[in-house]
Amino acid sequence: MFKRNGSSRINTITPTSENIVNSAAWFRLEDQLNWYDTKSLSCQSWYKRLKTAQVTLAVIIPAGSLLPPACVALYTSIAGVLIAVLEAVQQMNQYSTLWVTYRATAERLKHEKYLFLSAAGPYKSLSEADSIVMLAERVEEHVSTEHANWFNESKRMNTANKSEQGSK
Numbered sequence: 001m002f003k004r005n006g007s008s009r010i011n012t013i014t015p016t017s018e019n020i021v022n023s024a025a026w027f028r029l030e031d032q033l034n035w036y037d038t039k040s041l042s043c044q045s046w047y048k049r050l051k052t053a054q055v056t057l058a059v060i061i062p063a064g065s066l067l068p069p070a071c072v073a074l075y076t077s078i079a080g081v082l083i084a085v086l087e088a089v090q091q092m093n094q095y096s097t098l099w100v101t102y103r104a105t106a107e108r109l110k111h112e113k114y115l116f117l118s119a120a121g122p123y124k125s126l127s128e129a130d131s132i133v134m135l136a137e138r139v140e141e142h143v144s145t146e147h148a149n150w151f152n153e154s155k156r157m158n159t160a161n162k163s164e165q166g167s168k
Contacts, residue, residue, distance in 0.1 A: 015117060019128055025136035029116075032143055033109045040102035047095035054086045097153070105146040112138055 020026050057079045064075040090096065115121040116135050123131045 017128060020132060023132045023136075025132050025139060029109060029113055029135060029139045032139060033106060033113065036102045036106035036109060036146075040099055040106055043095045043099035043102060046093070047090065047099055050086050050090045050095065054083050057083050057086075094153075094157075101146065101149065105142060108142050109139065112142065 015021055015026070061076050061079050064072055064079065067075055112135070116123050116131060119126070119131070122134055122138070126134060
């Protein structure tokens with residue numbers, strides 16, 4: 001029913017049935033699985049880089065006290081400003097939140113893929129055509145749930161930012 005495929009980090013197994021491989025549902029699953037996996041890795045990388053830079057700057061601030069007194073204030077001010085800017089970039093882009101959200105969606109899609117390929121769970125005892133329809137519905141459910149969560153979180157963040165600006 002399926003074969004190994006080494007073309008991608010996540011897509012190691014593909015079905016052998018041409019009906020499945022050529023279906024819009026399978027294409028959508030593979031496309032979304034790759035997108036969420038790639039975006040999760042990117043957000044994780046950005047988050048870790050920004051946090052590493054912040055911690056590094058914070059740790060070397062005390063070392064600035066070893067500089068000549070005329071340089072200490074400038075050195076610590078620049079480091080403090082950079083820490084604040086890096087944190088602002090992280091907060092605006094929400095790398096931490098998106099990393100976790102995208103990873104969770106990728107894992108749900110991967111789970112769906114293996115249930116489908118194993119004809120297990122909701123796919124048990126279904127014909128190939130019914131399984132493809134079920135796959136399409138469940139993939140879209142996962143993707144639309146993640147999109148709705150993203151939209152609600154974005155709306156919440158905008159409302160919170162407007163409230164902060166209004167109270168100043």
